[in-house]
Amino acid sequence: QSVLTQPPSVSGAPGQRVTISCTGSSSNIGAGYEVHWYQQLPGTAPKLLIHGNSNRPSGVPDRFSGSKSGTSASLAITGLQAEDEADYYCQAYDNSLSGVFGGGTKLTVL
Amino acid sequence: QLQLKESGPGLVKSSETLSLTCTVSGGSIRSSLYYWGWLRQPPGKGLEWIGTIYHSGSTYYNPSLQSRVTISVDTSKNHFSLKVSSMTAADTAVYYCARHLAGYAAAGPLGYWGQGTLVTVYS
Numbered sequence: 001q002s003v004l005t006q007p008p009s010v011s012g013a014p015g016q017r018v019t020i021s022c023t024g025s026s027s028n029i030g031a032g033y034e035v036h037w038y039q040q041l042p043g044t045a046p047k048l049l050i051h052g053n054s055n056r057p058s059g060v061p062d063r064f065s066g067s068k069s070g071t072s073a074s075l076a077i078t079g080l081q082a083e084d085e086a087d088y089y090c091q092a093y094d095n096s097l098s099g100v101f102g103g104g105t106k107l108t109v110l
Numbered sequence: 111q112l113q114l115k116e117s118g119p120g121l122v123k124s125s126e127t128l129s130l131t132c133t134v135s136g137g138s139i140r141s142s143l144y145y146w147g148w149l150r151q152p153p154g155k156g157l158e159w160i161g162t163i164y165h166s167g168s169t170y171y172n173p174s175l176q177s178r179v180t181i182s183v184d185t186s187k188n189h190f191s192l193k194v195s196s197m198t199a200a201d202t203a204v205y206y207c208a209r210h211l212a213g214y215a216a217a218g219p220l221g222y223w224g225q226g227t228l229v230t231v232y233s
Contacts, residue, residue, distance in 0.1 A: 045206055
């Protein structure tokens, strides 16, 4: 049972927009801590997509965007491409003095 | 280009201690800008933060693992290490070392990752 809750799977057709939610609580996201997002392609290490709720590291396409409100955060992917098919994870800090992750969401490009 | 590479045994006997090392190349572990972390991912499951170290030796651990985990740093060798004691089957996972993003401390976002190493616990 992950501290942050993500949908197990989402899907979309090429070119469409999809969103992945990340729901926390008053001890993590709701406490004001920033949310970060990762993309993990099959058999590879995670790659940082978004940090500080909405900031993209250099090299990450602007098709990826992040937002946060209250105890939840969202990752949006526009102009969906086949290469976006991967697992996505959210991360935040928790008042338990630990970094915590969501359980991951598998994105399928139809 | 920064690179991180995990090394250590792929098999560990139940109840014994796992020792892994992360060798950093293309950058100095002494940099005051960065913290260095260990994470793991059981097969088919999600990510778990294990702990983080600063070049000074300051450490930060996941409370759920703190009693069994030790992270250390050797700046002369530009590497940092992980020890997990009393290993069980539940500790079977891909173990990753990573560098936190500049400007963030322990448990913050991780911008560079090693390729990961699978550790299997057997009885």
